[in-house]
Amino acid sequence: VDSYDVTVEEDLGEIQLIKIEKRKYWCQDDWYLKYITVKTPMGDYLEFPCYRWITDEKEIVLRDGRAKLPRDDKTQILKQHRRKELETRQKTYRWKEWHPGFPLSIDALSHRDLPRDIQFDNEKGIDFILNYSKAMENLYINRFMHMFQSSWSDFADFERIFVRISNTISEYVMQHWKEDFMFGYQFLNGCNPVLIRRCTEIPKKMPVTMDMIECSLERNLTLEEEVKQGNIFIVDYELLDGVDANKTDPCTIQYLAAPICLLYKNLENKIVPIAIQLGQKPGPDNPIFLPSDDTYDWLLAKIWVRSSDFHVHQTVTHLLRTHLVSEVFSIAMFRQLPAVHPLFKLLVPHVRFTIAINTKAREQLICECGLFDKANATGGGGHVQMVQKAMKDLTYSSLCFPEEIKAKGMDSKEDIPYYYYRDDGIKVWEAIKSFAEDVIHIYYETDEVVCEDVELQAFVKDIYVYGMRGVKASGFPKTIRTREKLAEYLTVIMFTTSAQHAAVNFGQYDWCSWIPNAPPTMRCPPPTKKGTVTIEQIVETLPDRGRSCWHLGAVWALSQFQDNELFLGMYPDEHFVEKPVKEAMAKFRKALDEIVNAITERNKNKKLPYYYLSPDRIPNSVAV
Secondary structure, three states: OOOOOOOOOOOOOOOOEEEEEOOOOOOOOOEEEEEEEEEOOOOOEEEEEEEEEEOOOOEEEEEOOOOOOHHHOOOHHHHHHHHHHHHHHHHHOOEEOOOOOOOOEEOOOOHHHOOHHHOOOOHHHHOHHHHHHHHHHHOOOOOOOOOOOOOOOOHHHHHHHHOOOOOHHHHHHHHHOOOHHHHHHHHHHOOOOOOOEEOOOOOOOOOOOHHHHHHHOOOOOOHHHHHHOOOEEEEEOHHHOOOOOOOOOOOOOOEOOOOEEEEEEOOOOOEEEEEEEOOOOOEOOEOEEOOOOOHHHHHHHHHHHHHHHHHHHHHHHHHHHHHHHHHHHHHHHHHHOOOOOHHHHHHHHHHOOHHHHHHHHHHHHOOOOOHHHHHOOOOOOHHHHHHHHHHHHOOHHHHOHHHHHHHOOOOOOOOOOOOHHHHHHHHHHHHHHHHHHHHHHHHOOOHHHHHHOHHHHHHHHHHHHHHOOOOHHHOOOOOOOOHHHHHHHHHHHHHHHHHHHHHHHOOHHHHHOOHHHOOOOEOOOOOOOOOOOOHHHHHHHOOOHHHHHHHHHHHHHHOOOOOOOOEOOOOOOOOOOOHHHHHHHHHHHHHHHHHHHHHHHHHOOOOOOOOOOOHHHOEOOOOO
């Protein structure tokens, strides 16, 4: 890092813009300019933030750091600068359809095609093939890596690739994964805590009778009464029905199921499974499995649910609802908000490296013949079908955290006391919303100012038209007319790109490294009758050695923070220079510190601590 002093003898008058030019030398000499500080003859200091790369024979024109709305620019030179910046950006950041029905993404085939400003500093650091291979080396499992089709001999055999790395949660999962309590707990606080909902009526497609589950109910009530009292919960994997299983390896036939799982809140307030049906259509060859069945019948039914949960988690909860959605916010921001706009300054830390990581994923991970095809039953195109089907449920209200929790009937702390994902998520949501409100009130004195901000309206419209494909049912606003609505909208963006992604990404090694608890593929079809399952059959159904290793390498690599990670509320790049915003940031950090302390206190002496939504573990943006 170098600093340069430049002294100018003559009086330049009031400085409106600064132009930086770079000459090209023989070697590559891209220059990352952080900022320029100007000291005036009066002794005042003016900050000109840049935080951009200057490449080749380029020039960059900068404005001073004070945030300005379009209406604040009175002179022609400033209006023109603003317009020109957006015109250039719109040519550089173009929308493109990757698959029909997907949210649109960036028009770039590879990481190196991206604008220099949004590339990773070190492309090697995010090379998935390199990282997965390195992970397998670190885990000492590369000796099994090429043993595709070779089954493990029993559950204990999985420990041969597991024990090399252990932390409290993954170890606890390995020891307790067969228990009903552990199975139910993961719907609340595992790495996919977004599917469980309160059951308001037993679906007709799952003909459970009182006789079947009477021995699981503890309150001497009928099933209907338990439903009425709110003690029955449901997780339905209907989305997987009809999705094609991976056919990329002719030597291994792979299978998917679309289970329905009923859960019960027992007298200890723990959520436990009471019935599992592995297909969507009831019938004699689609039995309802129960805790009272033979041990291995019930265990295999639960393993099928865990495998289905893994698929929905990876493709819908994680890929679609954090990565792809965050990319939409990111592209729209670059296309419609100039660097001088207060909302650009507010949002830019929350989209850092997002377009880059997604481009790299499309290049290596989820493309045809990518790494995803190697070990996952939804590889080879199934994951594409899943995203297309899941788009209908991608609504604006489902990204509003408190609203989504309420819509699922999961909002009562009294009724469901151990739902830490909900408790911590609401605290973080409120802290972000309060920060957004503080910043909005600095720049938007009234609702009218919001309505008149043409750049904000273009940003919102871009997200609706290109991200949500103009689907009215998505509930995404086309315009924003009030400060209150703007605060909520910005909270959705900042929460999704930071907290929501952290909640569903960084627990993957904890919960998915013990293969029988999250099988990425199944090699035998779901059982069609009871009383036939053996331990050998279960092991034959679970992933082979090669796929287990690829899976383990993947969940380990995905669970790592970046080397220079910036966590929620850390804004080292000073895009804002005004004192009121800096005070709002300090207040935000204080609120986050209080949440960290509360979570640390709660987790003390817990065998299963929940820390994914602790702000000191929430990166600002989707970058892994």
